[in-house]
Amino acid sequence: MQAAVNMWPLLGVAVIVLGFLLRLHPVLVVVAACFTTGFAAYMPVEALLASLGTAFVKTRNLPMIYLLPLAAIGLLERFGLREHAQAAVARVRSATAGRLLIVYLAVRELSAALGLTSLGGHPNMVRPVVAPMAEGAAEARLAAGGAALGDEQRQRIRAMAAATDNVGLFFGEDIFVAFGAIVLMQTVLRAEGIEVDPLHMALWGIPTAISAFIIHAWRLRRLDRYLARGEA
Amino acid sequence: MIVRVEYFYWLLGILLALVALMSFGDRSNPRRWSTGLFWALYALVYLVGERLPPSMAGLAMIAMALLAGFGGVRSGRPDVLPEDARRASAARLGHRLFVPALVIPAVTMAGATLLKDVRIGELYVLDQKYLTLVSLGCAAMIAVGVACWLTRSTPLQAGREARRLVDAMSWAIVLPHMLAVLGLLFSETGVSKAVAQVTTSYIGLDSKLVAVAVYCVGMALFTIVMGNGFAAFPVMAGGVGVPVLVAKFGGNPSVMAAIGMFSAYCGTLMTPMAANFNIIPAALLDLQDRNAVIKAQVGTALPLLGANIILLYFLL
Numbered sequence: 117m118q119a120a121v122n123m124w125p126l127l128g129v130a131v132i133v134l135g136f137l138l139r140l141h142p143v144l145v146v147v148a149a150c151f152t153t154g155f156a157a158y159m160p161v162e163a164l165l166a167s168l169g170t171a172f173v174k175t176r177n178l179p180m181i182y183l184l185p186l187a188a189i190g191l192l193e194r195f196g197l198r199e200h201a202q203a204a205v206a207r208v209r210s211a212t213a214g215r216l217l218i219v220y221l222a223v224r225e226l227s228a229a230l231g232l233t234s235l236g237g238h239p240n241m242v243r244p245v246v247a248p249m250a251e252g253a254a255e256a257r258l259a260a261g262g263a264a265l266g267d268e269q270r271q272r273i274r275a276m277a278a279a280t281d282n283v284g285l286f287f288g289e290d291i292f293v294a295f296g297a298i299v300l301m302q303t304v305l306r307a308e309g310i311e312v313d314p315l316h317m318a319l320w321g322i323p324t325a326i327s328a329f330i331i332h333a334w335r336l337r338r339l340d341r342y343l344a345r346g347e348a
Numbered sequence: 349m350i351v352r353v354e355y356f357y358w359l360l361g362i363l364l365a366l367v368a369l370m371s372f373g374d375r376s377n378p379r380r381w382s383t384g385l386f387w388a389l390y391a392l393v394y395l396v397g398e399r400l401p402p403s404m405a406g407l408a409m410i411a412m413a414l415l416a417g418f419g420g421v422r423s424g425r426p427d428v429l430p431e432d433a434r435r436a437s438a439a440r441l442g443h444r445l446f447v448p449a450l451v452i453p454a455v456t457m458a459g460a461t462l463l464k465d466v467r468i469g470e471l472y473v474l475d476q477k478y479l480t481l482v483s484l485g486c487a488a489m490i491a492v493g494v495a496c497w498l499t500r501s502t503p504l505q506a507g508r509e510a511r512r513l514v515d516a517m518s519w520a521i522v523l524p525h526m527l528a529v530l531g532l533l534f535s536e537t538g539v540s541k542a543v544a545q546v547t548t549s550y551i552g553l554d555s556k557l558v559a560v561a562v563y564c565v566g567m568a569l570f571t572i573v574m575g576n577g578f579a580a581f582p583v584m585a586g587g588v589g590v591p592v593l594v595a596k597f598g599g600n601p602s603v604m605a606a607i608g609m610f611s612a613y614c615g616t617l618m619t620p621m622a623a624n625f626n627i628i629p630a631a632l633l634d635l636q637d638r639n640a641v642i643k644a645q646v647g648t649a650l651p652l653l654g655a656n657i658i659l660l661y662f663l664l
């Protein structure tokens with residue numbers, strides 16, 4: 117019933133998994149996987165290089181999202197943007213790293229659900245504003261009790277700040293009707309002979325979007341408890 | 349089109365060429381020649397990418413990978429103001445420092461929504477195919493202008509600061525780009541077909557719970573491998589979703605699609621293959637552990653995947 121599928125290109129997947137597990141240099145792992153996949157699909161070297169080159173030029177738009185804002189953000193950092201974000205939040209007595217990130221999660225998820233996906237992001241919001249604010253809040257809390265923020269805790273806060281941006285974006289944008297994923301789902305189902313209303317798919321995403329908020333917000337509360345324990 | 353995406357490719361190419369030149373001249377960088385060469389090759393891809401013969405562009409990519417993979421890309425000593433100078437300037441400029449930072453999302457949003465379909469005469473104002481990207485490009489340039497005016501700096505200083513950040517993120521910048529290339533190669537050589545066959549032919553799908561679980565977990569696993577939910581969705585929806593969940597168990601296709609895509613996103617949270625979401629932030633935030641963001645996300649992704657299975661089982 118199914119046509120014979122060439123299974124050998126799966127070796128490329130194996131190379132990726134193995135390479136990441138062995139913690140080899142990611143860029144080398146990717147190139148090794150490219151060659152493995154290409155050879156397993158019987159591509160000659162010349163054709164493989166041309167295929168890689170075409171794809172490399174075609175996907176040039178991808179890194180621009182995080183490269184274009186760097187000049188402005190870098191300049192603002194030189195003149196104290198991160199220090200100011202920390203100091204500003206330290207003045208808010210009730211602020212904690214977890215609470216601040218819960219607010220950011222809500223804003224990010226809701227705005228993404230309205231299609232405003234560019235209102236956030238790692239280079240222009242998390243690095244210069246959100247992460248320093250979360251660190252500042254945690255520092256102020258601990259300083260009130262005479263303790264200091266440890267390096268491990270600082271790293272944990274930053275990682276959670278980045279994670280919060282991702283969770284908010286992913287599980288918000290998919291309930292926005294005009295988002296690419298909805299269009300993709302509609303196209304795929306149409307090819308299978310099923311017509312669906314984009315609005316219905318967006319609505320049925322809401323239970324998961326709410327679950328995502330609850331689960332992640334709960335983890336952010338736990339982050340606060342972990343931070344409150346202070347330096348071990 | 350008046351503002352085309354190519355202009356921003358050229359702008360980024362010029363910036364990367366600047367980074368390359370500054371790297372060549374940076375004696376504090378122990379590998380300044382190979383570092384400069386790496387950024388010069390990348391600049392070339394942006395400046396003349398579409399005019400390079402494809403195999404030459406492929407060779408450039410391999411050369412960059414080898415330079416990065418064998419430790420040829422390092423950073424120099426960054427030139428930053430001392431901390432008390434930064435604090436003093438933060439106190440002087442206050443909340444005004446947020447203004448240029450907020451200009452970026454605000455202008456991007458305005459461009460992507462208000463200037464969509466807007467024409468002057470026959471020409472669209474913004475490149476319609478890359479609307480968000482072009483809006484972001486304009487926003488970034490306006491933000492540089494406002495930031496220069498606010499801090500009394502020059503665009504060249506902004507270029508130096510961009511180089512400081514590029515240097516700090518180092519080769520991680522090209523990882524998402526190279527993974528995208530691998531993703532295209534995977535689809536060109538039929539990897540997704542092979543994976544679909546393996547998942548669907550060896551698992552019995554007679555109970556509804558098993559079928560729902562296989563569908564959701566398969567979405568996540570496939571996304572972990574490919575780094576992109578958009579690659580997983582057609583395969584799992586076509587392999588399990590439509591023939592089993594909808595046809596056999598009579599499920600609602602909208603629910604199957606919506607929760608399936610969200611299960612794929614749980615996979616995105618757990619994979620280094622989605623480098624622009626998971627590896628780039630680790631580099632941007634100076635995290636020692638490259639996988640720290642993934643580790644922070646697993647605790648959300650796994651319970652959420654479980655919630656998806658339960659939701660799909662009851663809502664289907």
